[in-house]
Amino acid sequence: MQKMRAIIAREITKLLENAEASEIESLIEYPPNPEMGDLSLPCFKLSKQLRKPPQAIAEELKSRIGLDSFARVEAVSGYLNFYLDGARFASSVISEALTQGDRYGSRNIGEGGKVVIDYSSPNIAKPFHIAHLRSTVIGHALYRIHEFLGFDCVGVNHLGDWGTQFGKLIVAYRQWGDAAEVESDGIDELLRLYVKFHDEAERDPSLEDQARNWFVRMEQGDEEALTLWRRFVDISLAEFKRIYELLGVSFDSYTGESFYNGRMEAVVAELREKALLEEDNGAWLVRLDAYDMPPALILKKDGSSLYHTRDITAALYRKATYDFRKAIYVTDYAQNLHFAQWFKVVELMGYGWAKDLVHVPFGRVSLEGASLSTRRGNVLKLEDVLNQAIAKTREIMEARPQPIADVETVSRQVGVGAVIFHDLGSSRIKDIDFKWEDVLNFEGESGPYVQYTHARACSVLAKAEAAGLALCEIGQQAPGEAVLGALPINEATVRLAKELSLFGERVELAMHKLEPSIVARCLVDVAQAFNRFYHECRIMAEEDGVRTARLALVQAAKLTLANGLRLIGLEAPEKI
Numbered sequence: 001m002q003k004m005r006a007i008i009a010r011e012i013t014k015l016l017e018n019a020e021a022s023e024i025e026s027l028i029e030y031p032p033n034p035e036m037g038d039l040s041l042p043c044f045k046l047s048k049q050l051r052k053p054p055q056a057i058a059e060e061l062k063s064r065i066g067l068d069s070f071a072r073v074e075a076v077s078g079y080l081n082f083y084l085d086g087a088r089f090a091s092s093v094i095s096e097a098l099t100q101g102d103r104y105g106s107r108n109i110g111e112g113g114k115v116v117i118d119y120s121s122p123n124i125a126k127p128f129h130i131a132h133l134r135s136t137v138i139g140h141a142l143y144r145i146h147e148f149l150g151f152d153c154v155g156v157n158h159l160g161d162w163g164t165q166f167g168k169l170i171v172a173y174r175q176w177g178d179a180a181e182v183e184s185d186g187i188d189e190l191l192r193l194y195v196k197f198h199d200e201a202e203r204d205p206s207l208e209d210q211a212r213n214w215f216v217r218m219e220q221g222d223e224e225a226l227t228l229w230r231r232f233v234d235i236s237l238a239e240f241k242r243i244y245e246l247l248g249v250s251f252d253s254y255t256g257e258s259f260y261n262g263r264m265e266a267v268v269a270e271l272r273e274k275a276l277l278e279e280d281n282g283a284w285l286v287r288l289d290a291y292d293m294p295p296a297l298i299l300k301k302d303g304s305s306l307y308h309t310r311d312i313t314a315a316l317y318r319k320a321t322y323d324f325r326k327a328i329y330v331t332d333y334a335q336n337l338h339f340a341q342w343f344k345v346v347e348l349m350g351y352g353w354a355k356d357l358v359h360v361p362f363g364r365v366s367l368e369g370a371s372l373s374t375r376r377g378n379v380l381k382l383e384d385v386l387n388q389a390i391a392k393t394r395e396i397m398e399a400r401p402q403p404i405a406d407v408e409t410v411s412r413q414v415g416v417g418a419v420i421f422h423d424l425g426s427s428r429i430k431d432i433d434f435k436w437e438d439v440l441n442f443e444g445e446s447g448p449y450v451q452y453t454h455a456r457a458c459s460v461l462a463k464a465e466a467a468g469l470a471l472c473e474i475g476q477q478a479p480g481e482a483v484l485g486a487l488p489i490n491e492a493t494v495r496l497a498k499e500l501s502l503f504g505e506r507v508e509l510a511m512h513k514l515e516p517s518i519v520a521r522c523l524v525d526v527a528q529a530f531n532r533f534y535h536e537c538r539i540m541a542e543e544d545g546v547r548t549a550r551l552a553l554v555q556a557a558k559l560t561l562a563n564g565l566r567l568i569g570l571e572a573p574e575k576i
């Protein structure tokens with residue numbers, strides 16, 4: 001479809017004076033129903049420039065444009081509507097998909113440029129909670145989307161493994177903790193201690209001072225403090241890695257906040273040298289009044305560093321280490337100000353690359369209307385969510401008359417897929433009210449629906465192979481006229497071809513908008529178009545030529561679904 005747009009834009013540009021092809025291309029729309037054409041150029045904007053009524057422009061363009069690539073062109077109510085030649089269009093889409101295989105939809109936009117993506121980045125020593133899932137799956141999808149488009153990605157987990165919360169944990173552990181319980185219950189026990197600390201601190205505020213002191217000891221390299229800290233980190237990481245594995249997510253680097261200890265002094269000195277630091281009651285900060293923002297705190301009164309300090313240091317480190325073209329940070333929108341502040345500080349330090357720092361915010365998660373808070377112990381543990389989704393999938397699969405062989409693996413793939421897709425399915429900035437019935441609803445626009453459709457396409461192909469039919473080779477030469485010329489053209493077929501052809505441009509749009517939900521929704525569209533084709537068009541019962549051509553379309557749909565699922569971090573089992 002993108003090629004068709006380019007062809008139209010080129011032809012129209014030839015006919016108009018002072019027209020830019022890119023501008024014309026951006027005007028072209030995909031009409032909501034095929035009676036209004038497959039592509040359409042609204043002539044209203046042109047009407048202003050040309051001082052003629054839109055319908056007159058549409059008619060004039062219609063009479064002068066070359067028709068080669070289209071079945072027909074109509075001028076209706078100020079629109080110039082283009083109707084595809086279904087047969088030619090469908091065969092070119094199928095040929096392209098089958099020759100490109102698992103690269104179908106990809107393009108080399110990045111040309112190897114580096115993109116550093118900071119995602120997941122949980123504060124450890126707390127259970128991995130459902131809000132971390134958002135950063136994890138959005139960031140992971142952005143990683144795969146960029147990679148597919150030719151970027152060289154570096155995934156960084158900026159673990160929250162430093163800060164006063166560890167001081168609190170140390171206080172709680174020394175007063176109420178028990179080594180054996182921490183050993184056996186891991187993060188659950190750490191959470192219990194953390195919640196207990198906050199309960200007790202309401203009665204006894206001196207606990208907060210003690211916690212601050214312990215954190216200062218950590219910063220000063222105190223042996224006892226660091227040993228406890230390391231124990232908490234190890235316990236947390238072991239649990240987090242288990243969850244990442246379940247989600248199929250990985251990172252190229254685990255440089256968390258503690259990594260920057262010892263690296264911040266130089267940055268603080270640089271800020272001072274550049275006359276950006278100002279003292280305020282013993283603390284040090286960078287004023288941002290001129291930019292309508294509160295100051296960025298760099299050092300506390302007691303000399304300890306802050307979240308800003310670490311982020312600035314980390315950005316300088318990443319630029320020096322990776323020389324990124326773009327550095328992306330995925331967090332909830334509550335951190336908008338934080339990122340705006342320190343991005344500005346980096347700019348004020350004189351680094352032109354501050355413009356390449358991108359914050360990708362997402363909406364917050366509430367649980368059946370109530371907000372989630374670790375301090376109050378109101379957490380929804382991701383692992384429980386995943387396990388429930390897996391259990392439900394398993395139940396459905398085992399209730400079938402003939403369950404498949406590998407129920408265990410497939411229930412994991414589908415259950416986890418349901419949870420990931422639930423998170424990615426709508427635009428990231430929307431708040432999510434987490435409802436079990438939504439997550440576990442596998443009908444309609446869900447991950448399992450797309451995965452199931454992919455498996456259905458696989459099963460059609462498997463049946464064909466079992467019947468001794470030769471399928472087109474993927475990644476080889478295009479099947480050609482001899483095969484695809486026999487494809488019967490009807491609405492369901494053209495619609496499916498159209499959805500397949502839109503895949504690549506939607507992936508590109510998802511990259512530009514940093515919005516994986518665009519890929520997720522595209523997959524639902526492809527799946528719906530495929531299911532309609534599957535219900536309306538016979539395959540195996542047809543004569544040879546038609547059957548072979550339709551099987552090629554099924555192959556194209558299958559690989560588009562598989563590519564898209566992979567991009568948003570879902571697996572694509574062949575049998576469900």
Ligand code: ARG
Pocket residue numbers: 118120121122123158159160311329330331
């Ligand atoms: N640890 C932070 C949190 O859980 C998110 C860190 C995001 N990354 C960053 N470089 N600041 O809120």
